[in-house]
Amino acid sequence: MRILVVGASGTIGKAVVEALQGVHSVEIIRASRKNSDVTVDISSTESIKAMFGQVGKIDALISTAGSTHFGLVEEMTPEQNQFTVNNKLLGQINLVLLGLNYIRDKGSITLTTGITMDDPLVTGASAAMASGGIAAFVKSAAIEMPRGIRINTVSPNVLEESFEKYGSLFVGYEPVSSKRVSLAYKKSIYGAQTGQCYRVY
Template identity: 40%
Template sequence: MKIVVIGATGTIGKGIVNVLQPHHEIIPVGHTGGDFRVDLGSKDSITGLFQDIGTVDAIVSAAGLARFGTLAELSEEDFLLGLHHKLMGQVHLVQIGVDHIADLGSITLTSGVLSREPIPGSAAISMANAGLEGFVRAAALESPRGIRINAVSPIWVSETLESMGKDGSDGIPSDRTALAYKASVEGTLNGEVLDVRDYASSGS
């Protein structure tokens, strides 16, 4: 399959590329670097990306900004970052990308465990993640030509915890997190939110 990976240069994106590359043709997309770049916050940028790369079999998104902060700290701008970027950025990716996917292809977005297992300080992120998961379940009902739409919900990634000076063993490594994305791309699921914990132990 020809698969475009948005956020390919990121912590999760690198794991996705590692896991899918042996089996598929991967088009890695970054924001600040790489041959192909996109800004999820701009519909024009998403449209331009697909003009450049043409038709693909699958779109995978491992990008989307949202901000941590207590309710007392979070400004309207902080909430809007998650809504405009992580939520609507990936919604626009579906709306624009669907016209550039082959029949029976797939789109896999990224939400996060905080939608269903919030922690203090996650209100803005939990809101964006929950909105995205609702969107995926509904959008899958309308997708044309057998195109499947799912979201992957990662828990903390080990490399992310380590970069914060925390114990990586409390999370799931990027390469194991990527197995949920592989299941979404290669399987038959549609309109589902895949919890990475259900896939992290499966063979790659």
Template identity: 50%
Template sequence: MKILIVGASGTLGKAAAEELGARHDIIRASRSGLDIAIDIGDAASIQAAYKKLGTVDAVVSAVGNVHFGDLADMDEEKYRIGIDNKLIGQVNLVLIGRHYVSDTASFTLTTGILSKDPIRYGSSASMVNGAVDAFVRAAAIEMPAKQRINSVSPGVIVESMEGYGPYFRGHNPVPAARAALGYAKSVEGLQTGQVFEIF
């Protein structure tokens, strides 16, 4: 398969590329380039990349920005960071991409444990993750042709604990390589409308 991995320069994206790259043709995308540049916060960037790539068989999104902050200091602008990037950016990868992928293609989006197990300063991440998971479940029943859509919802990643550890006390960190199995399950399996929780 020809698989587009968006966010391939990040911890999860690299792990997904390594897992899937053993069996498939991987196209690595990030905001700064790699094989192709995609800024999910810019619909025009997404469209231009799809046009350049032609038909792909799977799209994996391992990217998305949110603002972490005390609820007392949050405002619409701070919430908009996650809404406009991690939520609408990933939704646009599907809405635009459905016209450029094969009839049996899959889309795999990324959310995270905070939709079910919130932490201090994480209200935006919890909100956005929950919205993306709900979108996946609902969009699956209306996807065109035989296209599929799922999300991978990992716990805090082992490789990210240096920065995030203080906020995830008591959590069992997940190695990126284990989280990558969720992307393989979504891309290479047949399920749709699923949230693959890897906690």
């Protein structure tokens, strides 16, 4: 099984790679803008096309990439929000649109959303927009996936590993371990469900 992990060098990506590796029949291809097997910038459709051209056929696509703008709505500029749109929202959706033909029959796609779409957080509106958009896209796209391909999302709570960085925003939240979050991606790949959003709260 060939698994492409976009965002493999990140906090969630590294945990996902660790959860998936060590099985003889699994080949993991790591992708990100730097320090990975394959270079990609998901905010560029040309870069995504080049990545799939280089990687070739895969059985599973995982995205744990997608930067967002955090900031108050009354101070947010269209450009700041557009950054979230170009990266987390359209970046991940374009991975699906441009990658579908590279995914083998009965393969899977797993994208990443986040708790802000369900649990409003001060400064989290732009991130919530992206996550909500991805979740709705995936739920709808699942009924159109060809060749038995499945598509799901994982929506993590704030991670223990990220709590020092984001903890001041997430007061009263109980962070989750990256190991627990990584299991949701494993379930998406090896399970039979499609159109799901696995909330790891």
